[in-house]
Amino acid sequence: MATSLSNVFLKGIAARSLSRPLNGLFYCTRYSNTVSNDSDTHDDFKPGNKLEGSGICLSNVIEQDVKDNPVMVYMKGVPDFPQCGFSSLAVRVLKHYDVPISARNILEDPELKNAVKAFSNWPTFPQIFIKGEFIGGSDIILNMHQTGELKEKLKDITSKQ
Amino acid sequence: MSSRGATAVLSRASRIRSKLQTALEATVLEVDDVSYQHAGHAAVKGSSDKETHFNLNIVSPKFEGQSLVKRHRLIYDLLADELQSGLHALSIVAKTPHETNPSE
Numbered sequence: 001m002a003t004s005l006s007n008v009f010l011k012g013i014a015a016r017s018l019s020r021p022l023n024g025l026f027y028c029t030r031y032s033n034t035v036s037n038d039s040d041t042h043d044d045f046k047p048g049n050k051l052e053g054s055g056i057c058l059s060n061v062i063e064q065d066v067k068d069n070p071v072m073v074y075m076k077g078v079p080d081f082p083q084c085g086f087s088s089l090a091v092r093v094l095k096h097y098d099v100p101i102s103a104r105n106i107l108e109d110p111e112l113k114n115a116v117k118a119f120s121n122w123p124t125f126p127q128i129f130i131k132g133e134f135i136g137g138s139d140i141i142l143n144m145h146q147t148g149e150l151k152e153k154l155k156d157i158t159s160k161q
Numbered sequence: 162m163s164s165r166g167a168t169a170v171l172s173r174a175s176r177i178r179s180k181l182q183t184a185l186e187a188t189v190l191e192v193d194d195v196s197y198q199h200a201g202h203a204a205v206k207g208s209s210d211k212e213t214h215f216n217l218n219i220v221s222p223k224f225e226g227q228s229l230v231k232r233h234r235l236i237y238d239l240l241a242d243e244l245q246s247g248l249h250a251l252s253i254v255a256k257t258p259h260e261t262n263p264s265e
Contacts, residue, residue, distance in 0.1 A: 085199065086250060123237050123244045124251065139253050140229045 058115035066129040069102035070157040074116045075126040076107050083107060086138040090126040093138075093145045098159040130154065173212035173243060181219060184239050188258055189220035199249070210247035218254045225257045 066072045071094060077083030079091045079101055094101050106113040106125055113125070120127055120134045128135040130153055135141060144150035178192045193216040217236065224232045232255040240248065 122234070134230070136230045136233060140233065143229060
């Protein structure tokens, strides 16, 4: 019960931040998973497994991210101010194309960072998803740019509003 | 010289080299420590690890028929222990012998 409620709550947050027009850029909304360990609380009202619950929530957020955003980047820093050479490279490559780039800064949220790693089964950042498909990191996006594969992949994505 | 002594001082670079060589039967295997280029950036600041970033250039027949994502995953899987213990990022060029020398 607690888990499903927090899921609904979280989805609400995610949807709001996504619908905000921030030039295709939005930030991860922070939230709290802490619950009181009140001994008066009846067992029925205690949350189940807290960790498991938050893991499910975050993977929902990621799932929604990659579904709603044709180009989704999990990176260190933000597109206009990357905080790592590899993230910077990935954004520079993607900016060659007239597509909206959505991103989340994983440096701001260690839990999100771990959830993304688990979601894609990929240990490093940046991580790029195009039309819901996991593409890879900066080496792969650069290679696809050079071979023309990236242009092909992005061609049916509508340009920036 | 006992191998025990050698293991103790084995650098991450040599561990990476030997893990990849054994599993991939690489014909080209370059392991470049470029950690100095990333020293002090946000994510490794305060870390005591010295060997955090490497450039890998690998030519292996095991990459034949594999997408880039699969090749990178294969390498990440082989180096999972290193990634758990302070290895921070890899820049990877992974090719098949055929791709480096198409005439053969």
